Amino acid sequence: MALDEHVSQLIDALNSQGFTSFEQFSVEQARGVVDTFTGLQATAQDVARVENLSYPGEVGDLPLRIYVPEGTGPRPVVLYLHGGGFIGGSIDVADEPCRAVANGTGAIVVSAEYRLAPEHPFPAAPDDAYAALIWVAARIADFGGDPDNIVLAGDSAGGNLAAVTALRTRDEGGPRLRGQVLIYPVIDPNSDFPSTREYADGYIITKPGLDWFWNHYLAGPGDASNPYAVPSRADDLSGLPPALVLTNEYEVGRDEAEDYAARLQDAGVDSVVRRFDGLVHGVFWMSGAVPRSSEVLAAVCDHVRSVTAPSTVR
Template sequence: MALDHHVEQLLAGLQAQGLKSFENMSVDEARAVVSTFTGLQAPSEPVARIEDLHYVSDTTELPLRIHLPEGTGPRPVVLYFHGGGFVAGDLEVVDEPARALANETGTVVVTAAYRRAPEHRFPAAADDAWAALNWVAAHIAEHGGDPGNIVVMGDSAGGNLAAVTALRSRDQGGPALRGQVLIYPVIDPNAQLPSRIDYADGYLITAAALDWFWEQYLSAPEDADNPYAVPTRADRVDGLPPALILTTENEVTRDEAEQYGARLRAEGVDVRTVRFDGLVHGVYWMSGAVPRSRELRAAVADFVKSVVAPTSAA
């Protein structure tokens, strides 16, 4: 399918500005570029309350933000990990989509920051995501959430963290998650599938850029065999919570995400995989620039509402 018209316009504008591919940037440049995605977003919706707090992982205090919708609880909870190639991204770039999700689903949406590469390589981010889940399970009741009613979610590298957190929760007796939402997740650094070849030169993320992000994140080549870095390396994926996997047609990570979904389904996990033709990596953050980002957001909201238990009080 042809590129979405708004995506085409956006890419042409970025090219005219001389935007370099990520593998040709410094870490600071990559972080600065990712932070500009807030400029591609619609105005943020008001929510009933925002709480900025911290959790502790490996003696490090890290920020998290709680987005509370109108109404009383206890409310189901979505724990959302931002993307950015393990290198970039923060709570600000996902504040607008988190607010929208809280309002649409009536859930408490928690966004959790994590230590970023290359200053903090694997397993730092994975350990932080696990610590954030355990913080939510222990403390979200104090903030209007239901600790027995949690969905993990992430986009891009955050999708990887959501997937490995679901694995870890199964393996280590963590919370019984209601679901996992993986939005164009970065799954496997060694995947050599058609989309990695067909879209090697981009859009937005090239194959070389994807390799660069993985090089910043992994501490050593053998980390690629660790299922808490690369979920496809898990010996088994049965017993995981229902999954929604969203991919876009024109991107390098498409096939590895869809292949992971096929494996989950083959081992008995309830999986919904949806590909959005004409779109590219990153559109979940582009509510102002790409109107079809609403399609991804609607799919997420519908899935969340379908897997969480009803709110116990109106």
Template sequence: MALDPAVKNLIDTLNEQGLKSFEQMSIAEVRGVVESFSDLQAPNADVARVVDTVYPGPGGDQAVRLYIPESETPLPIVVYIHGGGWVAGSLDVTEQPCRALAADAKVIVAALSYRLAPEHKFPAAPEDAFAALNWVVEHAADFGGDGTRVAVMGDSAGGNLAAVTALRARDTGAPALRAQVLIYPVIDGTARFPSREENAEGYLVTTAAIDWFWEQYLATPEDAENPYASPAKAADLAGLPSTLLLLNEYEVTRDEGVDYGRRLADQGVPVQVELYEGLVHAVYWMTGAIPRSAELHGAVVEFLGKQFSD
């Protein structure tokens, strides 16, 4: 399918402005560009409460922001992990999508921060994410949550961390998860699928940029074989929670997501894979600029409704 017209218009505009590819930027520039995605978002939805607090991580306290819709009963919880190549991203740039998810899915969204690379390389980020999940479940009742109905969710590098967190929860036997939502996850540090060549340039995030993000994140090249860095390297995927995988046509990482979905299904995990033609990486954060980002949001809301229905 042809590139979505709104996506093409955005890419053309960014090219006219001279935006460099991420691997050509400094760390500070990458972080600034990622934060600027908030300029592409729709107005914030209303929720009953927003609570800023901290969870105790292995490297010290980290911020977590709770988006709580109106409810008289304990609500399901979605632990959301932001993307940004493990290098960038924040609670502020994901404020709008987190508010929308809390309001529309009637869930508490616990958005967590974590230590970023290259200052803090693997395994800092997944250690923080797993600590945050455990803290959220332990304290669920304190903010009106139901600790028996919990999902992990993330986009891009956050999708990687969500998948890793689900693996760790399975491997350690707790906490129990109802679901994982992986939005265009970057999950294989040694991937060599056709989409790396087909979509190498011209679609916001290049193959060179993906490789550069992995280089910032991993402490050694050998870490790419570790399932807690590259969840696609896990030989055994059985016992993982019901999974929603949202992938885009013009993605460097599209095919590794397709392959992960196939392997989950082959090992008995209930999995729903949605491939959006004409779309590119990062559209989940572009709710104001790319109207079809609503399709991804709607799929997440519908999926979570089914997983949390009892």
């Protein structure tokens, strides 16, 4: 379908300001652009309780923020990993959508930061993401959460980290997960699908821009064969938690994400794809600028409620 009119207006505004793709910036400038997404968001919702804490990452403490909605426990838990191309993003940029997910699901949402590239290339981010999951499983009962009812979620680079954290906890016998929500995840730097070419330019995240992010994140070419960096490289995808994979029509990484969902399905994983026609990468962080962001939020909340409902928890 046609590009959403609000997305089109946003792209025109970005172009008028001289923005065309992230690779034209320095890392610090790109981080600044990612931070400006807060200006595209609706007013953040109130939640019953917010706690700013830290968890022990691989080489030191890292920030996390806990959102506790109204209601009584034990509540389901969502561990959310923010996007930002592996080089940017924070719990502050993800604050508005995390509050909305907490209120929309009745789940406690834990938003965790992780070390960023290029200062901390792979495997720093997935190591920290897994450490955050271990912390959540060990500590969330203190906040009224159910450590046996955890869902992983993330957008973009955070969607990649959610996918690889699901793989790692399966491989290492870590906490059992009830589901994974991969919001337009970036999956493979070497993918070559129709969307890779059709939407390579003009839709906020370009193919050169995506390559730029990957080049900062991966420490060397061999990392692209590591399933904890590129989850589609895993030899076995069976035994993973039910997955919701959300994609957008006008998105360079659309087909690689949908291919990963298909591979999950082939491995016997309950995997559902929801494509949003007319939308682009990043809309989950655009609730104020793009009204149809609410459709993405609704899909996330529906899946979380479904996989964490008492009838589905064993």
